[in-house]
Amino acid sequence: MKKLIVVFVATLSLCITSCGSDDDGVRDPLIGAWQFTEAFENGESITSDPCDLQDILTFNADFAYVGRFFEDDGSGTCIELELVTGTWENGGNNVYSFTSEGETDTETITFSENTFTIEYSETFEGTTTVYREVYTRI
Numbered sequence: 001m002k003k004l005i006v007v008f009v010a011t012l013s014l015c016i017t018s019c020g021s022d023d024d025g026v027r028d029p030l031i032g033a034w035q036f037t038e039a040f041e042n043g044e045s046i047t048s049d050p051c052d053l054q055d056i057l058t059f060n061a062d063f064a065y066v067g068r069f070f071e072d073d074g075s076g077t078c079i080e081l082e083l084v085t086g087t088w089e090n091g092g093n094n095v096y097s098f099t100s101e102g103e104t105d106t107e108t109i110t111f112s113e114n115t116f117t118i119e120y121s122e123t124f125e126g127t128t129t130v131y132r133e134v135y136t137r138i
Contacts, residue, residue: 028090029111033058034135037115042130051078057135063087065098 036055039046051070067084086100110117114137121130
């Protein structure tokens with residue numbers, strides 16, 4: 001009986017060790033593909049162009065990202081306007097840095113279920129405008 005208990009404990013220990021997560025930590029919530037869904041200016045919803053609704057951001061586990069942005073070609077057809085590639089970094093407390101073409105932007109991202117929101121502000125001629133963009137996981 002004692003031998004059976006030792007075998008059981010050894011088998012259980014092996015299973016727990018081998019069946020555990022391969023990750024050293026928690027998977028970053030930013031990893032994945034996200035599609036632009038809506039925008040706000042100073043809290044008011046902005047009507048988005050149908051082509052804007054095709055914009056996709058993809059964040060990889062290797063800290064690379066790709067942004068695909070679309071615009072209307074004038075005939076109602078959406079064409080890819082820009083392909084942006086770069087790297088991203090999680091600075092903690094929902095603060096992320098994005099580097100592309102030698103420039104780094106730091107943004108605070110708020111996650112809620114299957115969406116994330118970026119909020120930023122711009123000041124022009126003494127007037128500050130607050131923008132908010134919402135992306136949905138695809």
